[in-house]
Amino acid sequence: MALLQLENVTQRFGGLVAVDQLDFSIEAGSIVAMIGPNGAGKSTVFNLITGIYAPSTGRIVFDGRTISGMKTSSIAAGGIARTFQNIRLFAFMSALDNVMTGEHARMHANVLDSLLHTPAQRAEERRVRARAFELLRYVNLEHVAEQYASNLSYGMQRRLEIARALAGEPKLLLLDEPAAGMNSTEKSELVELIRRIRELGVTVFLIEHDMRLVKQISERITVLDHGEKIAEGTPDVVCADPKVIEAYLGAPA
Amino acid sequence: MGRFQPYLLFGAAIVLPLILSNGGFVNFLADAGAFVLLALGLNIVIGFAGLLDLGYAAFFAIGSYTFAMLASPQFGIHIPFWVMLFVASGVAALFGILLGAPTLRLRGDYLAIVTLGFGEIVPQTFLNLSQWTGGPNGIGSLDQPSIFGYRFGFQALPYYYLILALIAVAVLAANNLRASRLGRAWMAVREDELAAAHAGINTTTTKLAAFAIGASFSGLAGCAYASKLQLVSPDQFGFNVSVAVLSMLVLGGMGNIPGVIVGSLVISSLDRFILPQLTNFMHNFGVQIDLTNSRFLIYGIILVMTMLFRPEGLIPSRQRRSELRAGKDAAVAEQTLYTETVL
Numbered sequence: 160m161a162l163l164q165l166e167n168v169t170q171r172f173g174g175l176v177a178v179d180q181l182d183f184s185i186e187a188g189s190i191v192a193m194i195g196p197n198g199a200g201k202s203t204v205f206n207l208i209t210g211i212y213a214p215s216t217g218r219i220v221f222d223g224r225t226i227s228g229m230k231t232s233s234i235a236a237g238g239i240a241r242t243f244q245n246i247r248l249f250a251f252m253s254a255l256d257n258v259m260t261g262e263h264a265r266m267h268a269n270v271l272d273s274l275l276h277t278p279a280q281r282a283e284e285r286r287v288r289a290r291a292f293e294l295l296r297y298v299n300l301e302h303v304a305e306q307y308a309s310n311l312s313y314g315m316q317r318r319l320e321i322a323r324a325l326a327g328e329p330k331l332l333l334l335d336e337p338a339a340g341m342n343s344t345e346k347s348e349l350v351e352l353i354r355r356i357r358e359l360g361v362t363v364f365l366i367e368h369d370m371r372l373v374k375q376i377s378e379r380i381t382v383l384d385h386g387e388k389i390a391e392g393t394p395d396v397v398c399a400d401p402k403v404i405e406a407y408l409g410a411p412a
Numbered sequence: 413m414g415r416f417q418p419y420l421l422f423g424a425a426i427v428l429p430l431i432l433s434n435g436g437f438v439n440f441l442a443d444a445g446a447f448v449l450l451a452l453g454l455n456i457v458i459g460f461a462g463l464l465d466l467g468y469a470a471f472f473a474i475g476s477y478t479f480a481m482l483a484s485p486q487f488g489i490h491i492p493f494w495v496m497l498f499v500a501s502g503v504a505a506l507f508g509i510l511l512g513a514p515t516l517r518l519r520g521d522y523l524a525i526v527t528l529g530f531g532e533i534v535p536q537t538f539l540n541l542s543q544w545t546g547g548p549n550g551i552g553s554l555d556q557p558s559i560f561g562y563r564f565g566f567q568a569l570p571y572y573y574l575i576l577a578l579i580a581v582a583v584l585a586a587n588n589l590r591a592s593r594l595g596r597a598w599m600a601v602r603e604d605e606l607a608a609a610h611a612g613i614n615t616t617t618t619k620l621a622a623f624a625i626g627a628s629f630s631g632l633a634g635c636a637y638a639s640k641l642q643l644v645s646p647d648q649f650g651f652n653v654s655v656a657v658l659s660m661l662v663l664g665g666m667g668n669i670p671g672v673i674v675g676s677l678v679i680s681s682l683d684r685f686i687l688p689q690l691t692n693f694m695h696n697f698g699v700q701i702d703l704t705n706s707r708f709l710i711y712g713i714i715l716v717m718t719m720l721f722r723p724e725g726l727i728p729s730r731q732r733r734s735e736l737r738a739g740k741d742a743a744v745a746e747q748t749l750y751t752e753t754v755l
Contacts, residue, residue, distance in 0.1 A: 232610075248604075251734055252600070260611050273588065273592035274589060
């Protein structure tokens with residue numbers, strides 16, 4: 160059964176149809192990509208999945224539950240994590256605190272525990288801190304654990320955002336243009352990181368413009384243009400599709 | 413700050429009134445202490461969670477009036493002071509939630525305006541509900557606390573120790589909260605609400621918790637202050653109180669507990685000592701200016717000067733200093749980023 164399923168999802172903003180009757184699904188354990196020209200509605204699809212928007216029509220099913228219409232925080236707690244096209248870290252919190260915050264939904268301390276620092280609360284803090292360190296090591300950032308996120312280099316910030324997302328133990332990780340602004344070394348490190356993430360049992364769904372990276376890593380590609388799905392399949396099939404070429408390069412004269 | 417420094421300072425605060433056996437000074441310290449409590453509470457709302465509340469005095473009023481109505485001859489109800497501490501902070505917290513709930517979608521300036529309105533409505537309500545609140549005369553002859561048969565009476569000293577103990581509790585509470593799941597959630601909401609929601613933080617309940625807990629501190633302050641003064645009246649809780657407490661945070665260093673305490677002590681002594689003394693001093697030289705009448709002008713000047721020369725406050729948190737420096741350094745950082753990524 161598919162981990163994530165979009166059924167006939169449409170999103171209108173006034174007269175603009177940003178996403179038009181979109182149907183597609185993601186199998187658990189896969190790496191899939193969504194591509195399309197600028198303004199095709201890719202980020203809107205992410206925003207629909209994470210509950211920033213409730214779809215105008217249609218529904219989204221994740222892990223056997225309908226999530227469309229749910230609060231963003233509940234969807235996140237239910238196992239969908241994401242990174243943002245423009246990095247959105249907690250700029251003036253340490254790298255470690257950023258990752259610990261990502262574990263919020265997995266923690267149990269209530270207001271009273273937080274107020275009194277009960278033994279259970281302390282134990283949980285220690286556990287969460289240790290795991291956050293582990294995740295920083297995982298993305299090779301443990302040496303900057305105490306630094307503010309805003310002081311990290313761009314590539315480090317991208318990795319920190321991924322670590323924060325993984326902290327919530329998601330089943331599905333959405334990466335919005337993870338390679339944007341990266342040089343070729345950083346990109347190959349990213350490819351390796353994404354593969355390692357999949358080995359953790361996390362399904363990865365990414366939006367990316369770098370076709371080389373997309374072809375290298377994804378098992379399936381969905382192509383969006385003007386909010387509509389125009390092609391879907393393996394990288395080779397999609398890249399040879401005349402409709403895709405037309406969307407990117409324009410119709411032949 | 414050293415590990416033992418807070419304990420040393422607390423110890424000093426315990427012996428201070430015994431050395432300075434000046435009743436007027438102890439009285440001042442007790443009143444200043446009530447404002448420290450208020451500043452610590454507002455610091456949770458503004459400093460930790462980043463919710464600009466300009467009507468905080470309303471919760472002070474609610475805490476004080478709750479005490480006054482349930483521990484005075486007004487209705488003949490005399491609930492013990494120590495119970496009232498919990499009741500008043502509970503009632504204040506409840507109103508914190510009532511104010512918070514409809515305003516959660518508002519941010520920054522918009523939230524500030526609504527809280528400003530709330531701060532005006534509450535004392536006005538107490539003024540007009542005269543059958544319960546005594547109207548403009550307020551409620552007097554409030555019950556005095558007593559402990560193990562010892563009645564607090566009219567001396568300032570026992571109230572000073574009471575308020576000191578409440579401050580100790582408030583500091584511990586604020587400090588614990590800051591380093592907890594909830595404290596991180598507050599900071600995350602303050603830094604980036606959308607990203608916080610994506611980290612699984614329920615931003616609604618997180619913000620409500622800040623309003624409620626911040627308000628509950630002023631419930632404590634309200635009980636202590638009202639029982640010391642033996643009186644509550646609507647004119648004690650005007651906009652000027654909200655502004656004074658906010659000035660304490662800005663001057664001392666928002667988000668940082670030692671800074672907030674220092675800020676409130678500075679503003680309180682300015683109000684009670686420095687301005688009257690300075691006025692006397694100038695009268696001796698034949699300059700007839702009453703500085704105590706221009707205290708809000710002077711608060712205003714202090715706020716402007718702080719924002720110009722030390723926007724992070726006297727004793728800032730590391731976080732806030734970096735945030736405010738970041739604006740200045742942003743251009744430099746962008747250049748560095750460019751060089752790093754492109755070259």
